[in-house]
Structures are given as structure tokens and as C-alpha cells.
Amino acid sequence: MKPRWNKGALRHLATQNRGRSIGLYGGSFNPAHPGHLYVAHEALKRLKLDEIWFLVSPGNPLKPQKGMAPFDARLASVNSLIAHHSKMAASDIEMKLGTRYTADTICALKNELPHTNFVWLMGADNLAAFDRWYKWQEIAKSLPIAIFDRTGYAVHGFASSFARHFAKHQTSARTFDATQIPNWTFVTLPRHPASATDIRDQHGENWFLD
Secondary structure, eight states: OOOOSOHHHHHHHHHHTTTOEEEEEEEOOTTOOHHHHHHHHHHHHHHTOSEEEEEEOSOOTTSOSTTOOOHHHHHHHHHHHTTTOTTEEEEOHHHHHTOOSHHHHHHHHHHHOTTSEEEEEEEHHHHHTGGGSTTHHHHHHHSOEEEEOOTTTHHHHHTSHHHHHTGGGEEOGGGOOTTOSSOEEEEOOOOOOOOHHHHHHHHOTTGGGO
16 A cells, blocks of 8 residues: 655655664554553653554544544544653554555555564453454564453453464563564553543543543
8 A cells, every 4th residue: 555645754854763662552543542652651661662653543443433433533532632641653654555454554554664663562362353454464474463461351362263373473671572473461550440431421422522
């Protein structure tokens, strides 16, 4: 898939991030909340990343559109969350690249920024269902993956098709290498209570209008 971005902007981005390790934190962020920020901080510290890009999804194929806030509102919620964190950036790159699936986004980014080390970041809830993702095995063979513990998901996650298929490629967070693939780690950390579902339950589906 050819990116819709201006080639000059992509070349600048590639030069700016040459040799760096960037965490790609994808999600709907409906809305973004302190739990997301907590994971991002831990990823920077534990995985020795240079920066984290929050990739706000234009539309998750595995999530219903009912109750999903407009893209601009979700992007704004990330920008507000990370406003004072210089090593974090909210990104509309999937919207600009015209990609709908994570596999296509990763492929486009690696093609345009071949000298940047990308790491995919996700919660343990996604680990359990990772084999439902489009080209999930290709994703795992394209970049390292770091999974962060979430209450109630670890057991199902380790029994998943992904965990079993790539069992021999699991490493500890201490030895995690952002340049090695395939390579994945499960990061155990104190769990944060924040939940996007709880926020929507409290404020309604139109939380962004409050």
C-alpha cells in the first residue's frame, strides 16, 4: 500500500529517527486515560526505548463502531494525556497512511523508515485474541512485541495461539532486544485501575463533549 503522506515529510521522519528505538502503542483510545500513560512510562523505562508513538486507530476492525468516539476526539484525548511528556507523541499516521490493519501499518512504516527499530506495545487483553488479527504471524515476524499485564488476561494470553506458536522466542524484559525478531516479552507490573470502559460508563458514549 502506497502511503498518502508527502514524501518529503516521510524522508524527514526517517532521517530524524534513524537508529532510534520507537515503541508503537496502537489502540482506539476511546478515551486515552492514565493507564495508557502508565504503560508508556514503563515501556520507556523497562525496554529502553527512545520514544513512544500512540497510534490512534481510525477504526479497529475487531471492535464495534457503536460507542466509538470520532477520530479527532480520540486523538485529542491522547494529546491531552501526554502533553507534558517529551518522549511521547500522538500520531494520526494510520489515517495519513490510509491503513486499517496493524500489519499494513507496520509494513508501511518499516518501508519508509528502514533504519528505525520499531517495537509493538499492547496489553495482555490483546494477547489472548492476537490470532484474530490480520496477518498476525507476519506481524510477529516483522518487529518485536512487548505485552503488558492486565488484570484477568494473563492466563488466557499464555494459552493463546500466538504464545504457543512463538514460545521459543519469548524473552524477559531485562534481556529484551529491540533489534531482534521474532522476539516478544511479557511485562509483569503493578496493575493500573484506569479503564476506558469505566470512563464511558461514567460519562456516557459522548464523553468527549463533557
